[in-house]
Amino acid sequence: MLFAAVVLAGAAGGTQATAQAYIADSTSPERRARGLGLIGAAFGLGLMAGPALGGLLSLYSLRAPAFTASALALANATFGFLVLPESLPAKLRMPTPLRRLNPLSQLRGILGIRSIRWFLLAVFLLNLSFAGLLTNFPLFSNARFGWDAPSNAFFFAFVGACAVLTQGVLIRQLQPRFGEARLLIGGLSIMSAGLVLVAIIPYGPLLYPVVGVLAVGVGLAIPSLTALISRRVSGREQGRVMGGLQAVISVTLIVGPVVAGLAFDHLGVPTPYWIGALLAALALLAASAALMPGHNSAPTERSFAKRPAVEAEALRRQGE
Numbered sequence: 001m002l003f004a005a006v007v008l009a010g011a012a013g014g015t016q017a018t019a020q021a022y023i024a025d026s027t028s029p030e031r032r033a034r035g036l037g038l039i040g041a042a043f044g045l046g047l048m049a050g051p052a053l054g055g056l057l058s059l060y061s062l063r064a065p066a067f068t069a070s071a072l073a074l075a076n077a078t079f080g081f082l083v084l085p086e087s088l089p090a091k092l093r094m095p096t097p098l099r100r101l102n103p104l105s106q107l108r109g110i111l112g113i114r115s116i117r118w119f120l121l122a123v124f125l126l127n128l129s130f131a132g133l134l135t136n137f138p139l140f141s142n143a144r145f146g147w148d149a150p151s152n153a154f155f156f157a158f159v160g161a162c163a164v165l166t167q168g169v170l171i172r173q174l175q176p177r178f179g180e181a182r183l184l185i186g187g188l189s190i191m192s193a194g195l196v197l198v199a200i201i202p203y204g205p206l207l208y209p210v211v212g213v214l215a216v217g218v219g220l221a222i223p224s225l226t227a228l229i230s231r232r233v234s235g236r237e238q239g240r241v242m243g244g245l246q247a248v249i250s251v252t253l254i255v256g257p258v259v260a261g262l263a264f265d266h267l268g269v270p271t272p273y274w275i276g277a278l279l280a281a282l283a284l285l286a287a288s289a290a291l292m293p294g295h296n297s298a299p300t301e302r303s304f305a306k307r308p309a310v311e312a313e314a315l316r317r318q319g320e
Helices: 002-011 015-026 029-058 064-082 103-111 114-145 149-200 204-230 235-267 271-290 309-319
Strands: none
Touching (some): 015 029, 015 204, 015 235, 029 064, 029 149, 029 204, 103 114, 103 235, 114 149, 114 204, 114 235, 114 271, 149 271, 204 235, 235 271
């Protein structure tokens, strides 16, 4: 029953891609990174409040956290159905054949978009560097510093607070001044250096400032990267591309924990973080390649002429 429940939750777990597409539809290109950053801030708030709420409810019953999570999900769905308006204009909507719902075809479809291929590689490497570390960190902190479950819970709450401050506040101040490209490069650079420091750090308390800076790097890189990708595709392709991004991330969630676990067991306690630093550095190279002038093929007025007049007009309005 538990296995079936997890499978069902995973099958319905594409809501982040939908939320990202909604933000892309509802914001101008200049404000898109800030809008996407709010999703990360909301995730950080959940990371802070969720473990605390679950811990308190578990004192009453081990079933109470699950029932409460179910009630929250139902309330969220009800709000979305009754209150949240559709973001995509009616003239841009189109039917989707069932064969296109195949996740492999979705992934193959976005890989065919040449303007975002290097960015997709950066997404893959960036998330691969982190996918295994989230599951590996309790083992790492226990083996190196002797941390127990409450210590790790408190630490993850601190990471959530850093995510909220970065993606909810900091990126809104920095994006108009520096732009998504510089924030992406800076964030990936901070990530590479931060993961190296985690691998070599000798004392547990030092993890707080180091991982705090690392969380800033992640908070700058991810919404900037997503915004840059969304700006290189048309308004009609936002949902498909965001769904494809989640497919790429899902692959990393399968591969990352396996790689990190094997490296931890067979190559040493800090090895997953050395691997993560290398992957983040490779993501930095891929992002730099994507930002080179020859790869910048965002939709332009010339490309509008190849689309129906209605779609072109909607895209112009969205850009304005």
